[in-house]
Amino acid sequence: MDADLKPLRAQIDALDRQLLDLLNQRAKLAQQIGEHKQRLDMPVFRPEREREVIAKVQQANTGPLHGTGIAAIWREIMSACRALEARQQIAFLGPEGTYSEQAARQFFGSSCAFLPCADLDEVFRSQLSGASAYAVVAIENSTEGAVARTLDLLLAHPVLISGEISLAIHHNLLRKRPGTDGIRAVLAHPQALAQCRQWLDAHLPAIERRAVASNAEGARLAAQDETLAAIAGEQAASQYLLHIAAARIQDEAQNRTRFVVLGTQTPQPTGHDRTSLILSVPNRAGAVFEMLKPLAEHGVSMSRFESRPARSGAWEYFYYIDLEGHQDDPPVRQALDELRRACAFFKNLGSYPIWQE
Ligand SMILES: C=C(O[C@@H]1C=C(C(=O)O)C=C[C@H]1O)C(=O)O
DSSP, rough: OOOHHHHHHHHHOOOOHHHHHHHHHHHHHHHHHHHHHHHHHSSSOOHHHHHHHHHHHHHOOOSSSHHHHHHHHHHHHHHHHHHOOOEEEEEHHHHHHHHHHHHHHHHHHHSSSEEEEEEEEHHHHHHTTTTTSSSEEEETTTTTTOOHHHHHHHHSHHHHHHHHEEEEOOOEESSSSSSSTTTEEEOOOOHHHHTTHHHHHHHTSSEEEEEOOOOOHHHHHHHTOOOOEEEOOHHHHHHTOOOESOOOOOOOOTOOEEEEEEEEEEOOOOOEEEEEEEEEEOOTTTTTHHHHHHHHTTTTTEEEEEEEOOSSSSSOOOEEEEEESSSSHHHHHHHHHHHHOOOSSSEEEEEEOOOOO
């Protein structure tokens, strides 16, 4: 009975008052830091500091709250504190309800302005023009590999990566009514169609698969026509009031997508960092082996190696390489110096904290 809960709820209410006082004390300190940053023209958002704050509270945590819950709570606290310093805009691939939006909200917390953009080019433009302080773009998926357009835009534009976030991606079949009867076409981003290929082959083998600009765009269209189904996340289901006709239809249960955060700053080292590079070498025997030698010699681990055609017609490639460590860590710095000298093309996209759940 609720009456029995009354004393416990009274204790919770009293604690909430204390938490509120403490949170506002914390917010006042963040405001003072904000004033200091404004005087010295320093960046408001400091991902390396936020990572440190979360690591410290997780270490101090004795439960029963879980570490992931602690991280989620503190991300929102810091987002609200940051908004007192400056309310920043974050660009992502829209429309509302995309996984990119989910990644952006999880990374920055909800106390920001979020700008859905029509395509990836527009996302980059919004950040490059300064209209948005940051942009969040998908870079690779654990089932389907690289997002080619993102790689090409990282090469073409003077951008820096200030952070990353990796999300578990669960796809669902969404439509206006339950069940799969009467579906004439399944709409999704080509990556999502590819990630659900086996499920679609088994359950909707004769149904058209139609590529659209984003999964949320597919959901928006499915909300207008019950012969259309979309593949998208739960967020899109609630955004467009759709039924989940089938849940978790991705072929790989562990399907994940990694996103990078485009910004104008390189965060300071945290001890758990990644550095992203784009390199190219002439098309001759042993050139790629030579290119990788400085990494081996300085004991720098490579966590990713991806290639894209250089479009020269000469079978030349750009190599997208992620290293473990920060460019200010001596072994990484030495390896980068050697790579810069040896490669025909060298672009450092920056160092940033490795995402921690
Ligand atoms: C308060 C600061 O500004 C922002 C807010 C933070 C916080 O609320 O703890 C941490 C880092 C910054 O993104 C700071 O730089 O310390």
